[in-house]
Amino acid sequence: MNAITSSAERKVHVPLGERAYDILIGPGLIARAGAEIASRLKGRKAAIITDEHVAPLYLEALVKSLEGAGIVSAQLVLPAGEKTKSFEHLMTVCDKILEARVERNDYVVALGGGVIGDLAGFAAGIVRRGVRFVQVPTSLLSQVDSSVGGKTGINSRHGKNLIGVFHQPDLVLADTDVLNSLSGREFRAGYAEVAKYGLIDKPDFFAWLETNWSAVFAGGSARIEAIATSCQAKSDVVVADERENGPRALLNLGHTFGHALEAATAYESARLVHGEGVSIGMVLAHEFSARMNLASPDDAKRVEKHLKEVGLPTRLSDIPGALPPAETLLEAMAQDKKVKNGKFTFILTHGIGRSFIADDVPASEVLGFLKQKQPQ
Amino acid sequence: MNAITSSAERKVHVPLGERAYDILIGPGLIARAGAEIASRLKGRKAAIITDEHVAPLYLEALVKSLEGAGIVSAQLVLPAGEKTKSFEHLMTVCDKILEARVERNDYVVALGGGVIGDLAGFAAGIVRRGVRFVQVPTSLLSQVDSSVGGKTGINSRHGKNLIGVFHQPDLVLADTDVLNSLSGREFRAGYAEVAKYGLIDKPDFFAWLETNWSAVFAGGSARIEAIATSCQAKSDVVVADERENGPRALLNLGHTFGHALEAATAYESARLVHGEGVSIGMVLAHEFSARMNLASPDDAKRVEKHLKEVGLPTRLSDIPGALPPAETLLEAMAQDKKVKNGKFTFILTHGIGRSFIADDVPASEVLGFLKQKQPQ
Ligand SMILES: NC(=O)c1ccc[n+]([C@@H]2O[C@H](COP(=O)([O-])OP(=O)(O)OC[C@H]3O[C@@H](n4cnc5c(N)ncnc54)[C@H](O)[C@@H]3O)[C@@H](O)[C@H]2O)c1
Ligand SMILES: NC(=O)c1ccc[n+]([C@@H]2O[C@H](COP(=O)([O-])OP(=O)(O)OC[C@H]3O[C@@H](n4cnc5c(N)ncnc54)[C@H](O)[C@@H]3O)[C@@H](O)[C@H]2O)c1
Ligand SMILES: [Zn+2]
Ligand SMILES: [Zn+2]
Numbered sequence: 001m002n003a004i005t006s007s008a009e010r011k012v013h014v015p016l017g018e019r020a021y022d023i024l025i026g027p028g029l030i031a032r033a034g035a036e037i038a039s040r041l042k043g044r045k046a047a048i049i050t051d052e053h054v055a056p057l058y059l060e061a062l063v064k065s066l067e068g069a070g071i072v073s074a075q076l077v078l079p080a081g082e083k084t085k086s087f088e089h090l091m092t093v094c095d096k097i098l099e100a101r102v103e104r105n106d107y108v109v110a111l112g113g114g115v116i117g118d119l120a121g122f123a124a125g126i127v128r129r130g131v132r133f134v135q136v137p138t139s140l141l142s143q144v145d146s147s148v149g150g151k152t153g154i155n156s157r158h159g160k161n162l163i164g165v166f167h168q169p170d171l172v173l174a175d176t177d178v179l180n181s182l183s184g185r186e187f188r189a190g191y192a193e194v195a196k197y198g199l200i201d202k203p204d205f206f207a208w209l210e211t212n213w214s215a216v217f218a219g220g221s222a223r224i225e226a227i228a229t230s231c232q233a234k235s236d237v238v239v240a241d242e243r244e245n246g247p248r249a250l251l252n253l254g255h256t257f258g259h260a261l262e263a264a265t266a267y268e269s270a271r272l273v274h275g276e277g278v279s280i281g282m283v284l285a286h287e288f289s290a291r292m293n294l295a296s297p298d299d300a301k302r303v304e305k306h307l308k309e310v311g312l313p314t315r316l317s318d319i320p321g322a323l324p325p326a327e328t329l330l331e332a333m334a335q336d337k338k339v340k341n342g343k344f345t346f347i348l349t350h351g352i353g354r355s356f357i358a359d360d361v362p363a364s365e366v367l368g369f370l371k372q373k374q375p376q
Numbered sequence: 377m378n379a380i381t382s383s384a385e386r387k388v389h390v391p392l393g394e395r396a397y398d399i400l401i402g403p404g405l406i407a408r409a410g411a412e413i414a415s416r417l418k419g420r421k422a423a424i425i426t427d428e429h430v431a432p433l434y435l436e437a438l439v440k441s442l443e444g445a446g447i448v449s450a451q452l453v454l455p456a457g458e459k460t461k462s463f464e465h466l467m468t469v470c471d472k473i474l475e476a477r478v479e480r481n482d483y484v485v486a487l488g489g490g491v492i493g494d495l496a497g498f499a500a501g502i503v504r505r506g507v508r509f510v511q512v513p514t515s516l517l518s519q520v521d522s523s524v525g526g527k528t529g530i531n532s533r534h535g536k537n538l539i540g541v542f543h544q545p546d547l548v549l550a551d552t553d554v555l556n557s558l559s560g561r562e563f564r565a566g567y568a569e570v571a572k573y574g575l576i577d578k579p580d581f582f583a584w585l586e587t588n589w590s591a592v593f594a595g596g597s598a599r600i601e602a603i604a605t606s607c608q609a610k611s612d613v614v615v616a617d618e619r620e621n622g623p624r625a626l627l628n629l630g631h632t633f634g635h636a637l638e639a640a641t642a643y644e645s646a647r648l649v650h651g652e653g654v655s656i657g658m659v660l661a662h663e664f665s666a667r668m669n670l671a672s673p674d675d676a677k678r679v680e681k682h683l684k685e686v687g688l689p690t691r692l693s694d695i696p697g698a699l700p701p702a703e704t705l706l707e708a709m710a711q712d713k714k715v716k717n718g719k720f721t722f723i724l725t726h727g728i729g730r731s732f733i734a735d736d737v738p739a740s741e742v743l744g745f746l747k748q749k750q751p752q
Contacts, residue, residue: 087467087470094532094539095533098532098534126502126541128538128539129527129541129542129620130541156470156474159474162503163503164505165502165505166506244505
């Protein structure tokens with residue numbers, strides 16, 4: 001818990017050698033973006049990519065801040081939502097960057113949630129075979145997860161995030177004030193990923209969240225510290241495994257079930273958003289671990305109690321509308337890329353903060369478990 | 377000249393650490409492709425990308441060879457030509473790779489010239505954030521240049537090769553027999569890049585080519601050795617500067633003029649193909665170096681004599697149709713990405729095999745030189 005103090009702004013350094021960068025977390029960072037960027041990067045040209053929800057709220061302030069630091073910017077406002085992570089929009093973004101004559105030392109700035117960050121980061125990774133990239137994440141999920149670690153990409157009709165590159169940002173500016181305009185539901189969805197870091201390997205952090213979650217939701221220093229601890233946790237995993245060949249898979253705790261649920265609800269955000277799927281998935285992962293005699297059922301109950309308390313869904317029956325039968329959910333899980341040679345690779349746990357990678361989980365066990373869980 | 381011996385097949389190893397790979401050069405390699413791939417790579421699934429000229433000649437043989445080694449392949453045949461290096465075709469290729477369920481240890485196989493290699497290599501670099509990649513280059517240009525070094529990409533309306541990634545192949549199979557079906561003009565265009573390696577820093581190789589070029593054109597061991605020496609030269613530069621931050625720029629000898637000529641002829645291959653532009657560009661680079669008192673005019677004459685002898689164009693007046701005025705050519709050169717802060721970055725030379733990077737060439741000198749060269 002050494003990351004948790006009471007100072008107003010936090011910095012997490014991601015030590016990736018020549019790709020190292022800082023994450024700044026605190027209030028008022030959009031207003032200071034120009035100064036922070038100009039003090040770190042040589043270029044003075046930027047292409048800002050954002051979406052239609054975020055643009056009216058924060059684009060002008062960002063442009064002004066860059067101007068104040070002598071940085072000229074072009075802007076592109078895209079439709080909001082997961083469908084924007086497409087080849088068509090990727091092409092539009094690349095074109096905008098080239099039109100703005102962004103050179104290798106200039107930068108693409110992503111102002112928005114994970115959708116904008118993933119798309120703009122991918123474009124930054126391929127224009128001129130890589131230009132610099134600044135993340136200004138505006139959703140809680142993007143501040144604690146997607147803006148850190150360099151995974152970028154778009155979706156294909158064959159599945160989510162299947163096309164992309166690893167392209168680390170040069171700077172991440174997480175302005176914690178902007179989270180106040182996020183809907184309660186989106187904030188909670190991001191919170192599921194915060195809780196995830198505790199459940200992976202930080203039992204003290206999970207306990208701290210159980211006590212302090214309402215302060216995190218309220219804003220102020222508890223929020224800043226929860227985000228900083230999450231970024232530090234993500235950074236540690238990324239540094240250990242930058243290109244996701246091994247331990248980085250732990251970040252998928254709750255995600256194998258979660259992705260299957262997102263697929264089963266056709267990615268309709270009215271029914272389920274990503275973090276909600278992760279919330280239910282984390283409870284299922286703890287329950288399944290208990291069923292396999294790997295962890296105590298009490299841990300699963302404790303996880304469910306906390307996520308429910310903050311207002312997240314935790315059961316299949318919390319999802320509005322009918323779900324497909326267990327066999328179909330299993331099929332959706334098998335489509336996931338974390339499946340090798342018919343055996344399931346799952347993130348399971350020995351208890352809170354004691355998760356591990358299990359790469360030989362029998363499909364029959366999962367099916368039996370899902371049948372028991374299915375509300376039908 | 378230690379690369380030149382008389383054995384039937386040659387191997388050049390590109391020592392890039394965990395991205396190291398072999399280039400095999402010799403006859404009959406398509407027939408042996410399956411065995412060579414299977415002995416090096418774990419996966420047993422491939423997506424072969426090729427074009428409509430190459431497919432009728434070599435696709436069946438390649439598919440059979442893979443089958444013989446237990447490798448299942450999907451095939452995609454694209455239109456031939458530079459226009460295929462587009463976002464639209466990139467999307468088609470990515471889709472094909474995913475449809476074929478190519479996983480991270482499986483591979484994309486590029487069967488064709490530089491267009492197919494650049495496009496398929498880019499797709500291999502971004503599907504699942506990188507799957508394995510095998511080059512089977514079939515044009516001389518691709519065997520000696522584009523298949524080695526990991527530069528991949530597509531064109532944008534803002535310019536050539538502006539969008540792409542660095543993604544090294546895992547194996548390059550240069551079957552020297554297939555060059556027999558290449559048109560004389562395409563063979564000569566590739567030969568310009570072979571001569572380029574001599575002019576950059578291998579004066580002995582250039583002298584060897586002056587004596588042996590007709591044997592290289594005829595096929596047999598001289599051809600194999602010329603290709604192997606070229607691949608070794610390219611490999612040396614790539615190993616010194618994998619991501620093109622410095623010395624790799626030497627590979628652009630002749631290319632600043634050449635690209636301007638390609639732009640001036642609207643990339644119409646009936647008028648000028650890339651290697652022809654490079655041939656004229658290399659003569660101009662030597663002449664311009666002489667004008668700047670950096671090299672002897674005799675060197676420029678020797679370069680022109682050799683390129684002319686093999687049948688390559690060497691003068692602006694060799695290009696059919698009218699060219700724009702010198703000012704427009706200068707403008708096209710300034711559009712090139714090798715220009716910084718108004719000063720031209722040029723590859724100039726102190727003589728044959730003694731090229732260097734000059735990053736402060738005054739535009740006025742270039743304009744004066746072009747005016748003198750313009751046939752109008
Ligand atoms: N690259 C990674 O490592 C990684 C990790 C996790 C998730 N992701 C990706 O992230 C995406 C989800 O991210 P997300 O949840 O941020 O989605 P999102 O970008 O769609 O944002 C959610 C919604 O909130 C709006 N919004 C964002 N900031 C706001 C603000 N401050 N005020 C008001 N509205 C705001 C957006 O316009 C959008 O409507 C998914 O595509 C997922 O695949 C990537
Ligand atoms: N990646 C790099 O480092 C790099 C370096 C140099 C050039 N390039 C790129 O390479 C491309 C040019 O390559 P190219 O000259 O091979 O062009 P290409 O791929 O268009 O091939 C030229 C023509 O020859 C045909 N062809 C190829 N092999 C044949 C064979 N064995 N028999 C009969 N016909 C055959 C093709 O169908 C095409 O019509 C350009 O797009 C250029 O930008 C890339
Ligand atoms: Zn997630
Ligand atoms: Zn070339």
